[in-house]
Amino acid sequence: MKASNTPRAYGWVARMFHWTVAVLILAAIAIGLYADNLPEGGEAQLQAIFAAYSVHKTVGMAALILVAARLLWTLAQPKPRPLHPERRLENFAAEVVHWALWIGMIVLPLSGWLLHSAAPGGFARILWPFGQRLPFVPEDLALSERFATFHEVGWWLLAGLIALHVVGALKHAIIDRDGAMSRMAGNPNRAPEPPAARPGILPHVLAAVAALAIWVGPAFIPATSPVAEETPLASAAPQAGPASGWAVEQGVLGIEVTQAGSTVAGQFGQWQADIAYDPASRAGRVTVDVDIASLTLGAVSEAAKGPDFLNAAAHPAATFEAEILPPPAAGQPHVARGRLTVAGQTVDAELPFELTIEGDVAQAKGRMRVDRRDFGIGAGYADESTVGFAVEIGFELSAKQQ
Numbered sequence: 001m002k003a004s005n006t007p008r009a010y011g012w013v014a015r016m017f018h019w020t021v022a023v024l025i026l027a028a029i030a031i032g033l034y035a036d037n038l039p040e041g042g043e044a045q046l047q048a049i050f051a052a053y054s055v056h057k058t059v060g061m062a063a064l065i066l067v068a069a070r071l072l073w074t075l076a077q078p079k080p081r082p083l084h085p086e087r088r089l090e091n092f093a094a095e096v097v098h099w100a101l102w103i104g105m106i107v108l109p110l111s112g113w114l115l116h117s118a119a120p121g122g123f124a125r126i127l128w129p130f131g132q133r134l135p136f137v138p139e140d141l142a143l144s145e146r147f148a149t150f151h152e153v154g155w156w157l158l159a160g161l162i163a164l165h166v167v168g169a170l171k172h173a174i175i176d177r178d179g180a181m182s183r184m185a186g187n188p189n190r191a192p193e194p195p196a197a198r199p200g201i202l203p204h205v206l207a208a209v210a211a212l213a214i215w216v217g218p219a220f221i222p223a224t225s226p227v228a229e230e231t232p233l234a235s236a237a238p239q240a241g242p243a244s245g246w247a248v249e250q251g252v253l254g255i256e257v258t259q260a261g262s263t264v265a266g267q268f269g270q271w272q273a274d275i276a277y278d279p280a281s282r283a284g285r286v287t288v289d290v291d292i293a294s295l296t297l298g299a300v301s302e303a304a305k306g307p308d309f310l311n312a313a314a315h316p317a318a319t320f321e322a323e324i325l326p327p328p329a330a331g332q333p334h335v336a337r338g339r340l341t342v343a344g345q346t347v348d349a350e351l352p353f354e355l356t357i358e359g360d361v362a363q364a365k366g367r368m369r370v371d372r373r374d375f376g377i378g379a380g381y382a383d384e385s386t387v388g389f390a391v392e393i394g395f396e397l398s399a400k401q402q
């Protein structure tokens with residue numbers, strides 16, 4: 001069999017690319033769905049999820065590299081001529097699907113790599129010796145969620161296109177019995193000689209534009225998961241506390257943990273802060289109530305809220321009650337010193353935070369590090385191989401004086 005394409009059939013290089021990429025993409029879909037549906041829970045389950053996603057990403061990257069090589073090869077090759085040039089609509093439909101498959105084969109794995117690169121930490125590694133992240137892609141949870149939304153919608157689109165493509169191929173094989181299949185599979189000598197007529201350039205251009213239009217849709221679907229930039233506190237529900245001096249208007253309360261060596265960031269959607277603060281003495285007090293069930297934490301939200309960790313069912317709320325102390329020296333942050341209760345355990349905690357007040361609006365931002373073992377969280381995870389001991393708690397808010 002010839003390496004190059006002929007007007008009648010695809011050569012063995014194009015066939016090798018077609019079938020290897022087809023297998024890799026179908027495998028990536030199957031493994032992605034498998035990983036997405038694995039049960040969350042204990043350490044063994046978490047490790048299984050990491051492993052499955054690592055394989056998924058590696059298979060997807062292999063597909064992307066092969067598609068890039070295939071693209072170069074295809075550009076340098078003649079394309080077998082249409083078998084039935086008179087069936088204009090059918091040829092056009094087939095070409096739209098081919099173009100859309102080409103676009104999908106590139107943008108879908110690319111969106112996976114982008115979401116992996118932008119994820120703060122990323123939780124499952126691509127199994128290769130090269131770098132993990134694309135250069136110039138910032139670690140940004142909101143950005144990662146956007147690519148994830150595209151990836152999650154895009155695979156449905158790609159799967160739909162593959163289904164159409166396969167139905168078309170089967171129609172040729174079963175209904176038309178015209179030997180079209182032997183152009184890509186089977187004996188190329190059995191492929192009939194297509195008529196010499198060729199359509200003009202316009203149908204090709206229109207098909208390419210239609211295929212592009214198909215892929216524009218998923219790119220504009222807003223991210224579905226709650227993320228920092230898109231979850232202003234006003235809607236994410238921290239309500240103003242009772243007459244307390246300052247009412248929270250906007251803000252984010254998040255945590256970061258280290259999982260299998262990478263950082264995973266998440267947020268609480270529901271919390272409320274009761275703040276009293278006197279700008280003259282630069283002192284006050286604060287009480288924060290957090291709804292544990294409102295936590296989203298990467299792919300392991302359910303595990304984090306489950307019995308091994310925060311145990312939202314038994315301990316639905318966490319609280320932080322503290323005195324606000326003035327900055328110990330000029331240029332230093334304020335300190336909220338008090339008691340933090342999580343999962344039913346109370347420990348002393350100190351939260352340094354920056355505060356700026358303009359008129360009756362205050363902006364505050366701070367973070368502290370706690371040790372999960374002090375709260376008996378993840379007691380079954382005695383070392384840090386799966387989940388680190390340190391947990392960063394961070395917040396950023398603006399509040400208005402009442």
Ligand code: HEM
Pocket residue numbers: 014018021022023025026074080098099101102105162165166169170180181182183184185
């Ligand atoms: C699994 C069942 C599949 C069958 C039976 C099949 C069959 C075929 C056939 C017969 C052709 C040649 C069409 C012609 O004569 O012009 C073709 C081309 C093509 N197939 Fe498939 N295919 C399958 C899966 C896939 C998958 C999973 C993808 C990608 C996601 C794919 C992407 C393409 C593309 C892009 C072309 C056009 C080739 C080019 O532009 O050079 N196919 N396929």
Ligand code: HEM
Pocket residue numbers: 024025028029030032033036053056057058059060061063064105108109110111112113114115116126148151152155158299
């Ligand atoms: C042809 C290539 C690929 C296909 C067809 C594909 C398909 C899928 C599917 C079906 C899922 C599960 C569905 C879901 O979560 O809603 C998924 C999830 C995921 N994929 Fe891919 N993928 C591909 C390549 C990649 C690559 C190259 C990476 C990273 C380097 C990647 C990273 C991810 C991640 C991180 C998730 C989980 C997303 C989340 O939970 O939000 N994928 N992919």
